[in-house]
Amino acid sequence: MSDGYDIVVVGAGPAGMSAATAAVAQGASVLLLDEGAGPGGQIYRAVTTTPLADRAVLGADYWKGAAIAAAFAGSGATYQPGATVWHLDAERRVGFSVDGQARLVQAGQVVMATGAQERPFPIAGWTLPGVLTAGAAQTLLKAQGLAATGRVVLAGCGPLLWLLAAQSVAAGRPPSLILDTTPRGNWGRALPYLPSFLATPYARKGLALMARVRRAVPIVSGVTELAIEGEVRAERVVYRRGTGAPVTVQVDHVLLHQGVTPNLNLPAAAGCALDWNEAQACFQPRTDEWGATSLPGLFLAGDGAGIAGAEAASSRGTLAGLAAAAALGRISERARDSLAAPVRARLTRQSRGRAFLDALYRPAGVFRRAAEEALACRCEEVTGRTLRETAERLQVSGPNQMKTFLRCGMGPCQGRLCGLTVTEVIAEARGVSPAEVGYYRLRSPVKPLTVAEFASLSNTEEERLAVERG
Structure with a gap:
């Protein structure tokens, strides 16, 4: 090299x-x-x-x-x-x-x-053993040929949720239940983009895929509340539709997903x-x-x-x-543009209908912001309640200030599993857009690095100092 x-x-x-x-x-x-x-x-x-x-x-x-x-x-x-x-x-x-x-x-x-x-899904019990993201379950299926067995519940929204369900059905391991958290109001916001979406091959593929899943798996739509319970692992899922009574389902595995x-x-x-x-x-x-x-x-x-x-x-x-x-x-730029022309035409076709998917599967705010008893920051074990109370009482300006109070974003994941959650909770507490709150100020190393690894660098002292300064 x-x-x-x-x-x-x-x-x-x-x-x-x-x-x-x-x-x-x-x-x-x-x-x-x-x-x-x-x-x-x-x-x-x-x-x-x-x-x-x-x-x-x-x-x-x-x-x-x-x-x-x-x-x-x-x-x-x-x-x-x-x-x-x-x-x-x-x-x-x-x-x-x-x-x-x-x-x-x-x-x-x-x-x-x-x-x-995958987007964080900070509900109560999402850190219990037996709970995976849909992406993790799909990785096991692709790389090892393994699928979850027993009473498996898929919960959330988005194309990947339906794709994993269809792949599990094809593998002979259909989930026991799908709890669809897609907000009902999203359909009205997505409707103006429906004609362009129907003109794409994604519409036909998606409808056929969903039809296969619906024939094989019970589906509960309009889920507005969701929690996972268990003493030492996931044992139950409790959900609610609108103002209806809570429903409890016994589970062995829960696969969560609400977009990427x-x-x-x-x-x-x-x-x-x-x-x-x-x-x-x-x-x-x-x-x-x-x-x-x-x-x-x-x-x-x-x-x-x-x-x-x-x-x-x-x-x-x-x-x-x-x-x-x-x-x-x-x-030359001229050659670049000539080579890019057919690629851009293809990209235009591939991107058509994206607005419909974005509007339809935009996750509900209640699932984007941490539940009171849920761990918002898994690395530092900060609950949604603590995060919300700190944001409101101390009028925290943004996630970087929140670090000084609660250490959110300072663990091994470097904010990957809490960044959006922290921003949206602060935005809600301040009554402003997440754009105004901003995101974590990140520095190198962006992945955990041991002292031994750093010491193994054969580069000059000047280059090492440059890395240390980020």
Whole structure:
């Protein structure tokens, strides 16, 4: 491995693989760093190694990732799996660790394809053993061929919830019950976008998928309250619909999901500007049509720049790869634009109907803000009640001030599981928009780094100090 590359790509999902493939094709030297053991990212997890022999279980859309992975494998890019990226700065130095050994590489340009993460779902009991996110359950299915057994309840809203349910049915392990928390009022807000959504292939696929699930699984819609109970693990789910009486269901496993949000930690720690996306109720890095961020030489591609789905992520990765190569002078802007034209046309088709999904599956505020007895910050064990009382009594201005009072966001997850929750609770207490409250001020390292790893750096003292300063 070299000490420097024209382009360093972070993340081997559809956006990262496509960015690397496009950039190498224009003559750039490319290093792709990924935490996974193989290419695919979250959406195409284990696409080259999955033990599932029946292709119908994961569906045709999953196997589209195989072609992207094959193109990347043949591109000539340097690929480093099992790499934890913990540092990125405005000078485009990238710090990462592999097998306990840390190193820094210098990039001419950086494409971050860090993807999405599941939105926090801070209800009572969400930290009990037996409770997983839908994404975690899907990872087990893709990578190990394992599906939850016994009395399994899926709860929440969003396309991934229905996709996992359909995959579980196809695997012969249908869930016992689906508790749909989609707010009824969302249908009215989504209706103006319905015609454009119906014109896409996603509508036909989605309706067929939901029909298969409905034939196999009981569904309770309009759920407005939700809690998980148990002494040492999840044993019961208690839910309510509107003003109806609470209903208790015995469970063995609960799978929670209420959408995905951009993974912000690396771009935010590097200093990239963030914007509040009201439609998707989350923060996302500020980018232009090529994925360029507010910092020169740093690009974002895929769902890390705003949620749009796997197919759109691949197209956005290609655009970012072309733009990064052009910024280095490997191709002219005219050639970049010519190569990008068919990709942009494809991206327009892939993005059509997104507004309908955003409006329909925007999670209810009650589930985005922590319940009183729920852990809002899991690392520091701060409850929703404590968070809310502190925000109201002390008139906390934002999540960075909240850190000084309650240590929220200072644990191993670096705010990934509480960032949006803390912001929205403070915004509610102050009666302002989350955009005014803002997000955590993040610094390197963005992933846990041992002293031994840091000491293993073979770089100069000046470079080590630069990393320490973030």
